[in-house]
Amino acid sequence: xxxxxxxxxxxxxxxxxxxxxxxxxxxxxxxxxxxxxxxxxxxxxxxxxxxxxxxxxxxxxxxxxxxxxxxxxxxxxxxxxxxxxxxxxxxxxxxxxxxxxxxxxxxxxxxxxxxxxxxxxxxxxxxxxxxxxxxxxxxxxxxxxxxxxxxxxxxxxxxxxxxxxxxxxxxxxxxxxxxxxxxxxxxxxxxxxxxxxxxxxxxxxxxxxxxxxxxxxxxxxxxxxxxxxxxxxxxxxxxxxxxxxxxxxxxxxx
Amino acid sequence: xxxxxxxxxxxxxxxxxxxxxxxxxxxxxxxxxxxxxxxxxxxxxxxxxxxxxxxxxxxxxxxxxxxxxxxxxxxxxxxxxxxxxxxxxxxxxxxxxxxxxxxxxxxxxxxxxxxxxxxxxxxxxxxx
Numbered sequence: 001x002x003x004x005x006x007x008x009x010x011x012x013x014x015x016x017x018x019x020x021x022x023x024x025x026x027x028x029x030x031x032x033x034x035x036x037x038x039x040x041x042x043x044x045x046x047x048x049x050x051x052x053x054x055x056x057x058x059x060x061x062x063x064x065x066x067x068x069x070x071x072x073x074x075x076x077x078x079x080x081x082x083x084x085x086x087x088x089x090x091x092x093x094x095x096x097x098x099x100x101x102x103x104x105x106x107x108x109x110x111x112x113x114x115x116x117x118x119x120x121x122x123x124x125x126x127x128x129x130x131x132x133x134x135x136x137x138x139x140x141x142x143x144x145x146x147x148x149x150x151x152x153x154x155x156x157x158x159x160x161x162x163x164x165x166x167x168x169x170x171x172x173x174x175x176x177x178x179x180x181x182x183x184x185x186x187x188x189x190x191x192x193x194x195x196x197x198x199x200x201x202x203x204x205x206x207x208x209x210x211x212x213x214x215x216x217x218x219x220x221x222x223x224x225x226x227x228x229x230x231x232x233x234x235x236x237x238x239x240x241x242x243x244x245x246x247x248x249x250x251x252x253x254x
Numbered sequence: 255x256x257x258x259x260x261x262x263x264x265x266x267x268x269x270x271x272x273x274x275x276x277x278x279x280x281x282x283x284x285x286x287x288x289x290x291x292x293x294x295x296x297x298x299x300x301x302x303x304x305x306x307x308x309x310x311x312x313x314x315x316x317x318x319x320x321x322x323x324x325x326x327x328x329x330x331x332x333x334x335x336x337x338x339x340x341x342x343x344x345x346x347x348x349x350x351x352x353x354x355x356x357x358x359x360x361x362x363x364x365x366x367x368x369x370x371x372x373x374x375x376x377x378x379x380x381x382x
Contacts, residue, residue, distance in 0.1 A: 032293070034314050034325035041328050142324060149317070 006060050007084060007181035009125070010074065011227055013053030014085035017075060019106060020046030021238055022093060031096050038142060042103065045135040050075070052128045076246040080229075080236055084179070087226035088171040090235045097150050097160035101168055104143035108204045109175045110136045112197040144208045151212025158213070165217055173222025176201070180228065295344040296322040298329075300336035306381065308340050316341075 023043035030036025054071035061069040088106055093099045114136055117129035150157040176198040206216050225231070245252060293315040299308035311330050316322035322341040330336065350358060362368070 032315060034316065034329055037332075038325065038328040041332060138327075145320065145324065149321075 004181040005122075006057055007179075009053050009057040009060070011084035011179065011181070013050045013057060013074070014083045015089055015106075015110075016046045016053065017050035018083070018085040018235070018238060019089035019102075020044070020050060021242055022089065022091075023099070023103070025093055026099065035096075039099070042139050042142070045132075045139065049128070049132045049135070052132070056124050056128065072246070076243050080231060080239060082229060083231065083235060083239070084181075084227050084229060085231075085235075086171070086174045087223055087232055088168065088175065090226065090232060090238060091168060091171065092234060094164065094167070095160055097157065098164040098167060100143055100146040100150065101161065101164040103139060104147050104208070105168060105172055105205070106175075107136055107140040107143050108201050109197065111140050111204075112200045113194070116193075116197065140204075147208055147214075148212040151209070151214040161212070161214055165214065169217045170220050170223050174224040174226060177222075177224055177227075182227075293317050296326075296341045297344050297347055298322070298326040299340040299342070300326070300330055301338035301340075302336055304337060308338065311335070313344060319343075 020043045023039050023046065026036065026039045027043070028036065030039055051071055054074045058069045058071055058074060061067060088102060091098075091102060093102075111133070114129040114133040118126050118133060120126045120129065147161065150161045152158070176195045178194055182194060209216055226235075294317075295313050296316055296319075297313050298311050300311045301308045314322065314325050314329055316325045319341055323339055326339045326341060331339070
């Protein structure tokens with residue numbers, strides 16, 4: 001079985017799982033009850049998407065050998081360097097402004113990505129993308145609204161959004177820099193050309209930032225590496241949190 | 255020592271707690287200061303499927319109508335409860351006064367002939 005394709009699917013899954021996990025850290029701590037529910041709903045959507053991708057990846061992996069891979073072994077028993085999520089999704093939650101901006105930047109990307117992916121010649125990927133796109137459309141709408149509210153809100157909320165942009169913008173370049181498995185992935189070739197999504201993404205970001213009275217950021221040096229397994233220090237802590245139980249008590253159930 | 259709760263009856267909610275029609279930019283996110291106590295109250299109505307009427311399901315805080323609809327979507331339709339949402343600022347709900355209950359409702363108690371129980375309803379008619 002095509003290793004590039006499996007890596008590509010794991011990359012999609014890891015993005016969703018890690019951001020889902022980050023958002024879940026807000027559970028019980030949201031700024032207001034309604035938004036606590038909103039952000040954890042998004043978290044559940046993302047973890048659901050991750051499950052679909054992991055299940056598909058496991059199916060392909062098992063098909064190529066006799067290993068007993070499952071969605072759980074992929075999520076809970078791979079190490080830091082094997083995770084292929086982009087750096088953006090593993091960044092700490094920070095304040096509400098930073099969480100909102102991270103979600104907005106990522107949902108915008110995911111929206112155009114899934115739009116493309118639902119036309120993939122791989123029926124399974126296309127089906128997952130089609131189902132997930134409805135969720136992502138809402139995440140994008142919700143986070144856009146919040147970017148505008150905060151950007152055009154009080155002096156303090158505006159200031160916090162500027163700070164969030166400053167902290168996160170350097171991780172956006174990676175979204176459109178194809179990883180080795182992306183350029184070589186054979187099956188969904190038409191859907192993996194991430195660099196071609198950039199124009200749409202920029203247009204979306206520009207229009208929302210503009211409405212939010214926030215400046216479109218200057219060009220900065222873009223950090224990359226996450227998609228190839230080279231992560232910031234934060235991923236290790238996330239995995240420790242996520243994987244501790246399965247590592248300490250292998251096969252435990254509850 | 256002078257702390258006390260003030261209870262508002264519907265229809266009695268002061269203007270400043272009543273919400274606005276257009277998008278409100280001011281909010282206090284980030285868990286700082288007062289949180290939702292700044293935001294007005296909204297009554298939420300959900301239609302559970304086409305052809306049925308909207309039913310009151312509860313209330314929530316939001317800065318404006320747009321946010322109220324999105325909050326309602328997240329709070330009240332997560333288990334596929336609805337296909338349509340209405341939101342109304344609580345200040346626009348006018349309610350009868352509980353003190354008037356005697357004169358309002360009790361006179362109907364002995365007038366059973368007002369119930370449509372003397373008709374045969376066809377089986378096809380639902381939701382009566």
